[in-house]
Amino acid sequence: MTVAMFVKLETKPGRKDDFLARIQIQKKITLEKEPWCQRFDIMVPKDSENAVCLYEVYDDEDAFAKHGQTEHLLQYREDTADMIADRDVTLSILQE
Numbered sequence: 001m002t003v004a005m006f007v008k009l010e011t012k013p014g015r016k017d018d019f020l021a022r023i024q025i026q027k028k029i030t031l032e033k034e035p036w037c038q039r040f041d042i043m044v045p046k047d048s049e050n051a052v053c054l055y056e057v058y059d060d061e062d063a064f065a066k067h068g069q070t071e072h073l074l075q076y077r078e079d080t081a082d083m084i085a086d087r088d089v090t091l092s093i094l095q096e
Contacts, residue, residue, distance in 0.1 A: 002038070002094040003064045007054040010086040016050055019083040023052065026076045030056075033072060036063035050085070057094070064091070 011019045020042070027040045039057040058064040067073060 001060055002096070003058045003061055004092045004094050005054070005056045005058070005064065006090045006092070007056075008088045009052045009054070009084055010048075011050045011052060011083055012085045013050060015083040016052065019052060019080060020044075022076065022080055022083070023054070026072070029072045030067070030070075034063075034067055034070065036060075037067065 009019070023042055027042060030037050030040055036059040037056065038059065039055065041055040043053040043055065045051045045053060056067075058067060
């Protein structure tokens with residue numbers, strides 16, 4: 001079953017542009033190195049100064065688990081740790 005992840009991040013004040021630059025790199029790497037990643041969208045809510053939302057779709061739960069162990073994701077987390085104030089993750093199964 002296809003798995004979708006919606007993430008709402010709150011960046012620390014003054015770090016949103018740095019985060020957006022780094023997440024663009026992460027998107028490119030993920031789509032290039034993870035054939036099981038079907039979609040990776042970056043969205044910026046209009047009504048929030050520091051919020052960024054991500055929408056990612058993976059082939060199945062095993063693919064999502066593999067994503068969580070990739071070297072590039074672990075590096076991204078390290079690189080952005082001081083940029084993020086809060087993170088809310090919702091994992092869902094796509095209904096088709």
